[in-house]
Amino acid sequence: MESSLCRRIAGTSLLSFGLLLSACGEKAQNDMVAAQAPETTSSSVTSGTCSGTYPSYWQDPAAKFSNMWKGQEISNVPPADWQSPVFRISDKYPRQPVDDRAAQPWRDARFDALFRTDTPAAQKKQLAYDYSWLVMKYIQDGNVNRPGVEDWDVCNNNVRPWYSIPFQTYDAMSGREFTHGLTREAPVTFSTPQGAINTTMWAVGFFNATAAYTLGTVWQADGTAKIPAKDVSFDEGAVVGKPLFNTSTPEQLPVLANQPAWNANISDPSFCKCTPAKGNECTLIEESQQCPRSTTEWNDVRLLQFDFAVKDSRAPGTQWVFGTFVADGQRKAKEADPWLRISLLGVMWGNDTPPDGKLAHNYPLDVKKNGFMEEVIFWDTVNELNKYGGANPMQHMGHLGCNYRLNGPADNANSSCMSCHGTASVPDSNFDTPPLLSQFSGITKECVTPDPENPLVGVDRSGSKATVNNGVSFANIDSIYFANVPAAAPFNMTVETDNGPVNVMGNGVPDYASGRKSWISLDYSLQLSISLTQWMQWQENSDDPALERINFKELRRGVKEN
Incomplete structure (x- = not known):
């Protein structure tokens, strides 16, 4: 990091030199306000749907955000000699509902059969394929392959507007x-x-105008957040697209050949960690010092996965459809458009919830032969991913989720797309939210195969040992995490055990100031949950000395054991 950033100093202005001092070994003074980048790289310039109301990125040099980065080592601002575009957040949200039905052909009646249980498997597979590619085309239209415009610069899309979510900027690590x-x-x-x-995975999400209207009920035009006190619901036709990039090379993962590649300002690809000088949590200053960013130290990141989510009331039980495309650079090398060198991995609109007392690890039975009721997996794509794998099958790119439920290469083998997203909730007064999956906490693990001789212990799908905790059985926890959570309904964390009902997160959780006892739903939007957590952290920390600021409830993902 040090040598690569110092190479940029030659030929740059004194202002650029000031920005780079800390990255070249000279520590910033603890009370120093982050230096300002040249006006030409400011993210606060208004353009189309990009208003500059919220910070566009961590350490955004616009003056009105500078106190957030006070005392930090600056490594995430464009150098004075930076010639490439700079990201701007698209945050000029619609203030009235938007229905884009006319541009959404997947809402046609012919796709009703996708969600019916009596539809033949072959027909359902074709419908899932057509539905997903229509959504992908909708997401990409006007966002890629524009002459003279960076791909996914969504400030001025001439086809339809797209928006970003604010405040994924405060956490120095993510x-x-x-x-x-x-x-x-x-x-x-x-x-x-x-x-x-x-x-490491790096990703960016985009919301269509229908979804952005709901974001605008939370994120206000004056740059503040209105914390939801009631369950949030996205409108029919809301669409979210999310390309995910990986730090590997095509030599390591051949499916990445011929994929879109970005020179991004990332931290150590092996997933940089911070060691605090005291206590259990690093301060934001320590994180900025120990995990600096660079555009020159490491390789480009490459497209590995592309997720989408669609609000669709035809999906029984959830009203959401989730899909995942993956890199397929070898088989689609001749495709002219690099953003179409992807293949559909699967689509799901439910978790195929195990019956009472049953386990998710083996329900439904023999899905490779019999399929699922509430999802479609494209096994040829799975096989293409896995043929590049090594000795550990659960660390292959095509590992999927629990019992082969839909999950992409970037995701955890013990879960599913909808299982994780169903947890999305407003943080409580302690910044707590339900764990994305139970493995990221101290509660009983999900997707566990019990020991035949001792049902209180077992192993999860990744091979990690598991035990029953606090009387919450493996079937109990699966009944939570593989339930079909209705749209805009609170995520349930209470189970019936032999000793009565148990809140698996502990009594008194959630702890909302209003006294509400159930989680406030964010309708499957983890991005909204994460951004609210960071906003609430900033509100609590803004008056604290810079040396004491700690993002102590950042998203806990753990080291993945795919």
Whole structure:
């Protein structure tokens, strides 16, 4: 990091030199306000749907945000010699509902059969395929392949407007980088024929106008957040698209060949961690010092996964459809458009919930032969991903989720797309939210195969040991995490045990100031939950001395054991 950033100093202005001092070994004074970048790289300039109301990225140099980064080592601002575009957050949200039905052909009646249980498997597979590609085309239209415009610069889309979510910027470890607005996601270990490789995912999400209207009920035009006191519901036709990039090379993961690649301002690809000088949590200053960003130290990131979510009331039980495309650079090398060198991994609109007392690890039975009731997996794509795998099948790119439910290469093998997203909730007064999956907490693990001789212990799908905690059985926890959570309904964390009802997160959780006892739903939007957590942290920390600021409830993903 030090040498690569110092190489930029030659030929730059004194202002640029000031920005880079800390990255070249000279520590910033603890009370120093982050230096300002040149006016030409300011993210606060208004353009189309990009208003500059909220910070566009961690350490955004616009003066009105500078107190957030006070005392930090500055490594996430464009140098004075930066010639490429700079990410701007699209935050000029619609203030009235928007129905884009005329541009959404997947809402046609012919797709009703996708959600019926009596539809033949072959027909359902074709419908899932057509539905997903129509959604992907809708997401990409006007966002890629525009002459003279950076792909996914959504400020001025001439086809339809797209929007970003604010305040994925405060956390120094995961906050948006300045080139494309990518946030650091999960660490992922992949098993390859050459051995295990430790990688990191970086991603950026976009919301259509229908979804952005709901965002605008939370994120106000004056740059503040209105914390929801009631369950949030996205409108019919809301669409979210999210490309996810990986730090591996095509030599390590051949499916990444011929994929879109970005020079992003990332931290160590092996997933940088911070060690606090005292206590259990690093301060934001320590995180900025120990995990700096660079555009030159590491390789480009490459498209590995592309997720989408659609609000669709035809989906029984959830009213949401989730889908995942993955890189397919070898088989689609001749495709002219690099953003179409992807293949559909699967689509789901429910979790195929196990019956009472049954377990998710083996329900439904023999899904490769019999399929699912509430999802479609494209096994040829799974096989293409897995043929590049090494000795550990659960670290192959095509590991999928629990019992082969839909989950992409970036996701956890013990869960599913809808299982994780169903937890999305407003943080309580302690900044608590339900764990994305139970493995990221001290509660009983999900997707566990019990020991035949001792049902109180077992192993989860990744091979990690598991025990029954606080009387919450493996079937109990699966009944929570693989339930079909209705749209805009609170995520349930209470189960019936032999000793009566148990709140698996402990008595008194959630702890909302209003006294509400159930979680406030954010309708499957984890991005909204994460951004609210960071906003609430900033509100609590803004009056604290910079040296004491700690983002002590950042998203806990753990080291992934795919």
